[in-house]
Structure formats: C-alpha cells, structure tokens
Amino acid sequence: xxxxxxxxxxxxxxxxxxxxxxxxxxxxxxxxxxxxxxxxxxxxxxxxxxxxxxxxxxxxxxxxxxxxxxxxxxxxxxxxxxxxxxxxxxxxxxxxxxxxxxxxxxxxxxxxxxxxxxxxxxxxxxxxxxxxxxxxxxxxxxxxxxxxxxxxxxxxxxxxxxxxxxxxxxxxxxxxxxxxxxxxxxxxxxxxxxxxxxxxxxxxxxxxxxxxxxxxxxxxxxxxxxxxxxxxxxxxxxxxxxxxxxxxxxxxxxxxxxxxxxxxxxxxxxxxxxxxxxxxxxxxxxxxxxxxxxxxxxxxxxxxxxxxxxxxxxxxxxxxxxxxxxxxxxxxxxxxxxxxxxxxxxxxxxxxxxxxxxxxxxxxxxxxxxxxxxxxxxxxxxxxxxxxxxxxxxxxxxxxxxxxxxxxxxxxxxxxxxxxxxxxxxxxxxxxxxxxxxxxxxxxxxxxxxxx
Amino acid sequence: xxxxxxxxxxxxxxxxxxxxxxxxxxxxxxxxxxxxxxxxxxxxxxxxxxxxxxxxxxxxxxxxxxxxxxxxxxxxxxxxxxxxxxxxxxxxxxxxxxxxxxxxxxxxxxxxxxxxxxxxxxxxxxxxxxxxxxxxxxxxxxxxxxxxxxxxxxxxxxxxxxxxxxxxxxxxxxxxxxxxxxxxxxxxxxxxxxxxxxxxxxxxxxxxxxxxxxxxxxxxxxxxxxxxxxxxxxxxxxxxxxxxxxxxxxxxxxxxxxxxxxxxxxxxxxxxxxxxxxxxxxxxxxxxxxxxxxxxxxxxxxxxxxxxxxxxxxxxxxxxxxxxxxxxxxxxxxxxxxxxxxxxxxxxxxxxxxxxxxxxxxxxxxxxxxxxxxxxxxxxxxxxxxxxxxxxxxxxxxxxxxxxxxxxxxxxxxxxxxxxxxxxxxxxxxxxxxxxxxxxxxxxxxxxxxxxxxxxxxxxxxxxxxxxxxxxxxxxxxxxxxxxxxxxxxxxxxx
Numbered sequence: 038x039x040x041x042x043x044x045x046x047x048x049x050x051x052x053x054x055x056x057x058x059x060x061x062x063x064x065x066x067x068x069x070x071x072x073x074x075x076x077x078x079x080x081x082x083x084x085x086x087x088x089x090x091x092x093x094x095x096x097x098x099x100x101x102x103x104x105x106x107x108x109x110x111x112x113x114x115x116x117x118x119x120x121x122x123x124x125x126x127x128x129x130x131x132x133x134x135x136x137x138x139x140x141x142x143x144x145x146x147x148x149x150x151x152x153x154x155x156x157x158x159x160x161x162x163x164x165x166x167x168x169x170x171x172x173x174x175x176x177x178x179x180x181x182x183x184x185x186x187x188x189x190x191x192x193x194x195x196x197x198x199x200x201x202x203x204x205x206x207x208x209x210x211x212x213x214x215x216x217x218x219x220x221x222x223x224x225x226x227x228x229x230x231x232x233x234x235x236x237x238x239x240x241x242x243x244x245x246x247x248x249x250x251x252x253x254x255x256x257x258x259x260x261x262x263x264x265x266x267x268x269x270x271x272x273x274x275x276x277x278x279x280x281x282x283x284x285x286x287x288x289x290x291x292x293x294x295x296x297x298x299x300x301x302x303x304x305x306x307x308x309x310x311x312x313x314x315x316x317x318x319x320x321x322x323x324x325x326x327x328x329x330x331x332x333x334x335x336x337x338x339x340x341x342x343x344x345x346x347x348x349x350x351x352x353x354x355x356x357x358x359x360x361x362x363x364x365x366x367x368x369x370x371x372x373x374x375x376x377x378x379x380x381x382x383x384x385x386x387x388x389x390x391x392x393x394x395x396x397x398x399x400x401x402x403x404x405x406x407x408x409x410x411x412x413x414x415x416x417x418x419x420x421x422x423x424x425x426x427x428x429x430x431x432x433x434x435x436x437x438x439x440x441x442x443x444x445x446x447x448x449x450x451x452x453x454x455x456x457x458x459x460x461x462x463x464x465x466x467x468x469x470x471x472x473x474x475x476x477x478x479x480x481x482x483x484x485x486x487x488x489x
Numbered sequence: 490x491x492x493x494x495x496x497x498x499x500x501x502x503x504x505x506x507x508x509x510x511x512x513x514x515x516x517x518x519x520x521x522x523x524x525x526x527x528x529x530x531x532x533x534x535x536x537x538x539x540x541x542x543x544x545x546x547x548x549x550x551x552x553x554x555x556x557x558x559x560x561x562x563x564x565x566x567x568x569x570x571x572x573x574x575x576x577x578x579x580x581x582x583x584x585x586x587x588x589x590x591x592x593x594x595x596x597x598x599x600x601x602x603x604x605x606x607x608x609x610x611x612x613x614x615x616x617x618x619x620x621x622x623x624x625x626x627x628x629x630x631x632x633x634x635x636x637x638x639x640x641x642x643x644x645x646x647x648x649x650x651x652x653x654x655x656x657x658x659x660x661x662x663x664x665x666x667x668x669x670x671x672x673x674x675x676x677x678x679x680x681x682x683x684x685x686x687x688x689x690x691x692x693x694x695x696x697x698x699x700x701x702x703x704x705x706x707x708x709x710x711x712x713x714x715x716x717x718x719x720x721x722x723x724x725x726x727x728x729x730x731x732x733x734x735x736x737x738x739x740x741x742x743x744x745x746x747x748x749x750x751x752x753x754x755x756x757x758x759x760x761x762x763x764x765x766x767x768x769x770x771x772x773x774x775x776x777x778x779x780x781x782x783x784x785x786x787x788x789x790x791x792x793x794x795x796x797x798x799x800x801x802x803x804x805x806x807x808x809x810x811x812x813x814x815x816x817x818x819x820x821x822x823x824x825x826x827x828x829x830x831x832x833x834x835x836x837x838x839x840x841x842x843x844x845x846x847x848x849x850x851x852x853x854x855x856x857x858x859x860x861x862x863x864x865x866x867x868x869x870x871x872x873x874x875x876x877x878x879x880x881x882x883x884x885x886x887x888x889x890x891x892x893x894x895x896x897x898x899x900x901x902x903x904x905x906x907x908x909x910x911x912x913x914x915x916x917x918x919x920x921x922x923x924x925x926x927x928x929x930x931x932x933x934x935x936x937x938x939x940x941x942x943x944x945x946x947x948x949x950x951x952x953x954x955x956x957x958x959x960x961x962x963x964x965x966x967x968x969x970x971x972x973x974x975x976x977x978x979x980x981x982x983x984x
Binding site for chain 2: 056057058059060061062063064065069071101103105108111112115133134135136137138139140175176178179182186187188189190191193208211212214250281282283314317318330331332333334335336343345346348349352353355356357358359360361362363366
C-alpha cells in the first residue's frame, strides 16, 4: 500500500527538528489510482487540449464520459422559467432563509419527490420510487463509497463484473478498506455475467478467506455501453439470495439508454417481489451527472429497499450533503414532467445518433465495436491490431493512439478487462464536428496501417 | 422398534413373531435411509436446494437469512443516547414560535446565527443571479456551472477564501490558496483530515468540554478514537500542557497511538479565545511528541469580546516551529450563516496532506454554481467588511443581554469572547452535584421550562452543571421569555 513515514517529500520543513510527522496509510496509499493510464491520458489532454479554432491538432478527449449533447434543452428551460423562481423555489426571495440554514440530512422533501419522479419516468413507470427511501449524496462517487462503508467491513469484498469503471478501484476501496474481487466476463457472450462466473468469483474470494458482502453492477454497463439483460438480473438476485449478500445496481446511465424498452432496472424485478428479506438486499445508485449532464452540481442518490441502510446512509450523508441551493434549483425542474419527458426522449435520440455516427465511422475504418445500446461511449475492439496479445501490447497501442493520433481513449486493462485489445471511446463530450475529426484521424491511421 | 416386536409376537405366535418383527424393522430402516438422502447437506446453511423454482424462492417468507450490514454501520442507525441529539430532536416536535406557538420549546442547542440575515438576503437578491451565471459575454451559459471542475475547488474560490480568512483573523496572517482545499462543509473537512493524519485505531487528544458532533464526525467511519483532556473552570476551561502530557502518557500506557491534538478556537462550547502563549504551548508540545495539531477555527469571525483572535496559522508561520504538522479547519456555516450552502476549508502546511485531501474531495465537493456565488460574495470586500462588523456587533449585543438576564437570576457564565453561545453555570439549580443531577436538570429544562440547552455531559465536561446556550437565533423579545421560564423552574425547585 505505501510507507507510513514520509521522509523525503516534505518540502516545507523549515525547522531544526529531525522528527518528520507521520501521515496515515490512507494518505500515502496509491489506491486513488491517479498514476494509471486512465488518468495519464487526461494529463496529456490537459497539456494540449483540442480546440476547433485555436488548436485543431490538439488531443481530443475521448476518455471522459460527460454528456454535453443536451445542454441547450436545459438552458432553454432555465431561461424560460422565472430564474428567480427556479433558484429559490416557488417562495421567491424569502425562500433564501430556509435555503441558507437548511442542512438536514433528510434532504428537501420536494427535491426527493422530484428525484423519485424523474427516476420513475426514466423507467417508463415500470417501477415506483418512494421519496423517503432516497438518500442524497454529493455525487454517485460518494454514494458508491457510502454504500460500501455500510455494507462491508475492512478486508471484506464486493464482487464486480469486469470490465468495470476504473474509478471503482478508488471509490470502493480507498478509505473503506474493502476489496474488489472481479467476476470475469468475456466477449464470447458479449461480456454478460454468467452464473458460472459468479460462482467462480465467489469461490476465489472464499479460497482466499475473504468474506463476500455483495455484488456491485453498473446497468447500463460502463465501459460496455450496453444494458444488462433481464434474465441476468434475475440470476444475480437469485445468487445474492442464495449467498445471503447484497446487490448494488449503479444505474447512473439509465437515462442514456437509446431505446427505453431495452432497459430493465433491478427496481422492476424488486417491484414484483413481496418478500422483504429478498428486497432488502437491493440498493440502487443514481446521479444527475450523466443523464442530465450536470456533474458540476454534485447530485447523487442511494435508493435502498432496506430501512436500516436508508437510516444509516442518511446519517452518514452528513459528510457529503447536497447543497440546499442545488436542491432548490433542481426540484422544480425535475418535477416538471412535461420538461423531463421531452428531455429524456430527445437526449436518448441524440445519444443514439452519436453512437450510430461513431460505430459507422469505425466500421468504415475496419474496426468493430461491441453491440451497444446505452451510455456515452462505445466499446471498441482493436485486438487485431496488437503486435503482442498482452496487456503491454495493449498499452503500447494506447500510447501510439495518444501520441500519434492525439486521441485519448481508455484501454481495457485499466477497466480490468480479461481480454486484451478493447478500448472505451467516449462520444458525448464533444460537438459532432469534433467527433468527425476524431474519426478522420482514425481512418488515416488505419489507411497507413493497411499500406504496410 | 422394541415396541413393535413384542406386540407382533403376542398377536401371531412364535414363528410369526420373527417374520412379523422383521418386516416393520426393514421398512423402518429403509424409510430412515430414504429421508437421510433427501435432507440437504448441513455444510452451508444458506445454500437452498436448487430444485426450487424462482417464484418459489422469492416467496418463501422467513426461510431466507436476513442480509446484514457491516459492523461499522451497526452503531450508526441506533437512536442516539446523547442529550445533544435528543434535545435537537425534541425541539422539532414542538418548536417555539413567538407568534404561532408561544408555548413551544425554545431552541438554544443549535449554534447558528440569524442575526445578519437581512444583510445577506439583500446581497443575495441583488447579486445572486449574476454571480451564478457568470460567463465572458454575459450570456447564460450552463456549461460553466454544469461541467466537471477540479474537486478541490476553483482557484478563484481558494483565492477569495484566503483573502477572507486573512481579513477576519485580524489581518496578521496570510493564507496561501495552494495549501487550501474546499470541502462541502466543516463536517467533511474534519473527517478528511482524520483520514489523512491517523490510521484506524489511532487517537486524537481533545480538550474537554468539546463539540458533541466530533464524536460522529471522527468516529463514524475513520475508526479514530478521541481521548478527552480534561479542563477545569479554574482555568476557564483552557487546556494546559500538563493535562495534555498526562493524557498522552495514559494513552501510551493503554497502548493507544496518539496521532494528534484536535481543538477548536474560539472554543466550542465554552467560547474561549486561546491566547498566543497557549497556542505556542500546544504546538511546542505537539512538536516534542511528534504529532499533528488540528485547529478548528470555524468561529474565527464570530469574535465579539475584547480579546484578540490569533490563528494557529500565524503561530505556524512564525518560523519557530515545524509547520507541516499544523492543519486548520474553517467554514462559512457560522460566520456567514449559510450552513445550507455547504462550504468548508481544509488548510494544511503539509504538501502531502493537501494532495491527499484534494483527491478525497471527489467524495465531498462543492457544486460549481455554489462556488461561483461564494467567489462573488467573498470578493465583495465592501460588503464583507460591513457584514463582519455588524455580525460581531450584533453577537456582542445579544451576548450582553443574555448574560445579564442570567445574572439577574443568579446564574453566572464562563468568560467567553467568541462563538455563538455562552457556557452557563447552572450548578446552583442541581438537586445533586453529579452527572445524574445534571441530566435531570436537562430533562426538566426541556419538558418543564421547554428550553433546549446542551448539558456539559454531552460535551464530556468533567464538572457537572454546565450548559451551552446558543443565543444568536433569538430576537431580543425572546430573552425575557427564556429568563422567566428559567426563573419559574428555579422557583419550583425551591418549593
């Protein structure tokens, strides 16, 4: 993990005392993962960012899953509605007093109702959400960490299917001391989770004397950009019941599914169950960062069917409260069903269109992607380009793409993918023009390769 | 078995006795064998036979084990037994309102100020929209507040905070924005520092009486212990080096590893301003023992007495000590009365702590739109100077009234020069000079006098009878009401 004593690095030590003060293991560990290629590419981008007019040969950031395709819809809404009204809530300026003082970890009731309603709309009304089961956190990152603190003790494990979002290594493990044991998935069945893979992961943990406390999935999946099939969800819940463990479903991309009918939330499965001892092991994480494109607002939520978890999460949310200002501002917008219905529909269409553009473009260059139906990225297969079919080979290719094509994409190894050669490519954090330029660079690269 | 054989023998005679007994025995034996095969293996009690269909599984009622939470989560959901939280909850059931509920419980248990809301409200109504939607061409551009920004806070905000903090701490100390990390409130600030400076099972020394919230903030998730260092009224509850020394030695004897000292200045709940000498003593002690110092200065701008406030940052920057062990917490919840906005600061002289804290901010950062409002607010120097002057003056006035009211009842207060509360000596009202007596008084105050004041026990005060009374959310006309209720309660004790 790291040495507890920092002997050399203190640069502000200007006294004559030889005692250097110690920091904690958490402070010196590298579990934050910011030294991995996933983040190294970001640094390259920061140093030479692409700009349509000022820096057309710069690095195009395709490693950040941000949704910028529907900003105009938000802007129009916020401009049209009385801005004062949406800032303060319906009470106007006198509402400021409540706003300024309000720091109740229950969260504003109107805001929780708005979140519940929004989550229901995304699922086409196929599941209901009780506002009193919603616990607010400053982003989904905090929600995942908080759930991990509550469901697992240090040295326990969560099973997570690969490939998974690189941030989980940090969010689920850093301060919590909890381990991740991977559930290996591969392209033979489009990376879907199988009962055999589940059993195998569980057994691996048991063999190492590690207690498994739950399974954490992302649905739709990051980095696959695909929804989890209903049957797989049922198998998962079965498995969790049999092993008596929790099931966490991070549904942060649920509003970014291209066709609403293709998404099944674990909430729908729970709806049809009466048995509390089954339901109470299920927890859902959501946020407004991806679907609404508002990561800067820091709004996340834990939705739990377990009363004890709701109570505990609420109290622990003091460390990560959502600003009252944000709650007020968004409550009226999210409860405006006419607006949200339109937003969700148009956002889906635009994302689907982006996906089609990139997949078509890649196909023309001779590159295949996993068949995806959701999210802000596609899962691209460059295995055939690898000189060495190893993780090093993959990283070499990634480096070439970063340095020669000036494209920052995420290598599958940073997502713990057991097959080499896969890359995650984000397409929603740029204009269509920029996307076309990125595709052109890829075409040129592939043309050059073919000639040699 | 033994029962069947004789019966058969009796009925059928000797030959039939043998055959007659053999058959039931065999049947019995085979039945047992059959049942044994059908029973599931005992090794894993949670494993259910896979022959059950899915619908059966989900409808089997209590036969599935109840899933458990982690052991660190277990104490969190339990109802709190601290009078601090009990009092706060009770007020919610029957809150005083000077028009609609004059018999309600008056809240003196929450350290918040509403004394200068009028000034803040005016500023907000004039400046809020502009400050939120800032963009180069004046057009509303949501991307400026919607997108990811560095979690440790925009540079402009850190610069504005550095300037603000320097201003309110007397202008004798300057703060470097690159040593600063912006957090979603003072609560995550203290927790993040605890995570960075101490391992699970380590401890911080903390002078008593202390803010009850620290128990949760530090113990909930970090696993760090708090070791009380008892202070006495004879020193006006100011910590001494000998007390620190004693507490540290005792901790070491027990095998506890002490990583640092945590204290608040102005202190909460007493309201003391620590002198320059005391601050130096603490830092010297920490240096000798090679531990950290965390100074929670969240009430620094709420100083109303004559004593000058000195920040630990000033002592650290003097060059006399190793400053890498000094860390400061600040926030806007108390001085600027905007706890709902969630804005706090970790200020550390240790580069690695700043770097670690920056990375940990992904779990508790301030939304960009709130940061923009705060940049505007904190940079409006004219407003800030006027506001802080009014804030201090109004607290002072209210303090004088409140303490005078208590004095009339023969109830003294500890000397204080900062904070939003006073530390009241109600020992003359105790039926017995003990923790039990104090908790009885707390209960009577709550149920009979209908006043929520935080008893010293909740703050680990070693002397019984002290109560923290927050007065900065009171209107002048509330004070006589409070005093009358206390007077009546005191009378009822005498009769």
